[in-house]
Amino acid sequence: MNPExxxxxxxxxxxxxxLREVLWxxxxxxxxxxxxxxGPECCDDLIFAMAGGTGALGKTFVERFxxxxxxxxxxxxxxxxxxxxxxxxxxxxxxxxxxxxTTELERYNVQTIISTxxxxxxxxSQSQLNLIEAAEHxxxxxxxxPSEYSFxxxxxxxxxxxxxxxxxxxxxxxxxxxxxxxxxxxxxFMDYWGMPHARTHLQPFKFGIDIAGAKALIPGxxxxxxxxxxxxxxAEYMIHLLKLEEWPEFSIxxxxxxxxxxxxxIAKEVQMIKAGRTWLxxxxxxxxxxxxxxxxxxxxxxxxxxxxxxxMTALVSRLTVNGVFDLPKENRMSxxxxxxxxxKVKEFLGQCWGPRSETKLL
Numbered sequence: 529m530n531p532e533x534x535x536x537x538x539x540x541x542x543x544x545x546x547l548r549e550v551l552w553x554x555x556x557x558x559x560x561x562x563x564x565x566x567g568p569e570c571c572d573d574l575i576f577a578m579a580g581g582t583g584a585l586g587k588t589f590v591e592r593f594x595x596x597x598x599x600x601x602x603x604x605x606x607x608x609x610x611x612x613x614x615x616x617x618x619x620x621x622x623x624x625x626x627x628x629x630t631t632e633l634e635r636y637n638v639q640t641i642i643s644t645x646x647x648x649x650x651x652x653s654q655s656q657l658n659l660i661e662a663a664e665h666x667x668x669x670x671x672x673x674p675s676e677y678s679f680x681x682x683x684x685x686x687x688x689x690x691x692x693x694x695x696x697x698x699x700x701x702x703x704x705x706x707x708x709x710x711x712x713x714x715x716x717f718m719d720y721w722g723m724p725h726a727r728t729h730l731q732p733f734k735f736g737i738d739i740a741g742a743k744a745l746i747p748g749x750x751x752x753x754x755x756x757x758x759x760x761x762x763a764e765y766m767i768h769l770l771k772l773e774e775w776p777e778f779s780i781x782x783x784x785x786x787x788x789x790x791x792x793x794i795a796k797e798v799q800m801i802k803a804g805r806t807w808l809x810x811x812x813x814x815x816x817x818x819x820x821x822x823x824x825x826x827x828x829x830x831x832x833x834x835x836x837x838x839x840m841t842a843l844v845s846r847l848t849v850n851g852v853f854d855l856p857k858e859n860r861m862s863x864x865x866x867x868x869x870x871x872k873v874k875e876f877l878g879q880c881w882g883p884r885s886e887t888k889l890l
Contacts, residue, residue: 575637576770577602577669579659580644584729585677585759589644590616592763599767602636604629604659623655629662633669640671640770647675647694656694657701664705671708671775674698677762679852680713680778688846710775714762715755715782715853718871721791722880728759734825735844736788739795739881744809745823747845750789753854757783757862761870768865779861783870794874798882817845 576593580586581603593599600615606623619636621629633641641663645656656675663669674695681695702709719728720735737744757765765781786794792809799805812822820842827837847853862870 574599574770575602575639576600577604577633577636577638577641578644579604579641579656580646580675583644583646584731586644587729588759588763589642589766592760592767596767599770602638604632623658626658626662626665629659630665633662633666637668638663638666639668640673641669642673642766642770643675644677645675647691647698653694653697656698660698660701660705660707664707669707672702672705673710673712674702676711677714679715679847679855680711680780685847685850685852688850689843708775709777710769710779711777712762712766712769713778713780713855714757714765715855716757717762718756718758718783718873718876721873722876725880726758726876730759732827732829733840734827735841736848737791737795738825739799739877741826742799742805742807743825744788744792744795744807745825746788746792746809746811747817747822748812748814748849750792750811751787752848752851753785753787754848755782755785755853755855756873757781758871758876761868764868765862765865765870768868769861776859776861780855780859781862782855782860783862784872786873791873791877794877795881798874798878812845814849817842817849 574596576599578586578590578593578601581590581601582605590601590603593601594616597615601617603616603618604621605618607620617636619632621632623629641659643656643659645652645659647653647656660672660674663672675698676695681692681699683692683696686692699711716735717730719726719730720733721737721739722728723730723732734741736746761783762781769775769779792807796807810823816822820838822838822842822845824834824837824841830837832840862868
């Protein structure tokens with residue numbers, strides 16, 4: 529057991545997983561992943577169990593799902609069971625006990641499980657694998673959406689990001705199961721470039737373009753395509769996805785496509801009102817990125833150490849220049865739902881950083 533790592537993984541991988549935990553799922557080390565399950569008396573409605581519903585993305589989903597009159601949510605939690613609120617039921621479960629989870633899924637007539645568990649350790653990965661097994665055994669549960677919500681994770685990317693193993697384990701387990709499943713792929717979350725003005729549950733971080741500081745610290749050439757989606761738009765897409773009878777293996781949702789160079793020009797345009805503003809622009813070469821010697825934006829309010837900030841910046845830079853955020857254009861699920869009008873980068877930045885943006889939230 530590595531004394532620096534509660535999970536026993538190597539220190540570099542532990543750091544990387546801890547960073548993912550803070551940024552992506554909005555939890556801190558030592559918190560148990562909270563999950564949502566569904567209510568028993570609502571057999572005529574759509575009954576979903578939400579796993580990880582108190583994390584950053586999970587909160588966004590719960591917030592949106594609660595607005596749907598025909599959807600009822602069950603929140604699966606390791607902690608003390610809370611009182612039910614309207615269409616939301618809280619259920620305490622033991623992720624180490626597959627049989628007891630199966631019993632609860634059947635008791636609450638859960639049809640579909642949406643997992644947003646923060647996969648940051650062997651423990652949390654195993655929790656999701658156990659939940660998949662419980663879902664397969666439950667007579668009421670037929671469908672499962674694993675925690676992914678990023679780019680398409682493949683084995684060839686393990687050398688860049690070893691934590692991808694946890695996503696691959698879940699995908700392999702689902703392939704071997706009788707459950708219908710889909711892996712939700714929204715690319716990068718647009719929210720990061722609107723903080724602190726955008727409505728979001730994600731933890732703050734600066735990637736590439738620091739609009740508040742008028743700095744562009746760009747990986748590579750700045751011309752790599754980045755597909756991105758605002759989290760509240762993804763929640764809207766999820767409503768439509770959950771009501772489909774058939775799912776593809778990958779459900780790709782793209783709100784907009786851009787590059788860091790394009791985003792920089794938009795950022796300059798929306799901030800022209802600030803006369804005399806001069807931008808600092810720097811590009812990190814592939815060699816710098818590969819060596820981990822990257823330029824890190826100023827983040828004085830971050831709870832991360834400088835070393836952790838460097839590691840996270842280097843990881844995302846490596847992923848960007850390797851093209852992982854350039855998602856396939858064919859068969860995008862977002863094209864199937866034209867009624868959803870996702871936020872575009874220019875509109876998003878304009879609302880967050882244009883005139884009077886200091887008091888304007890999305």
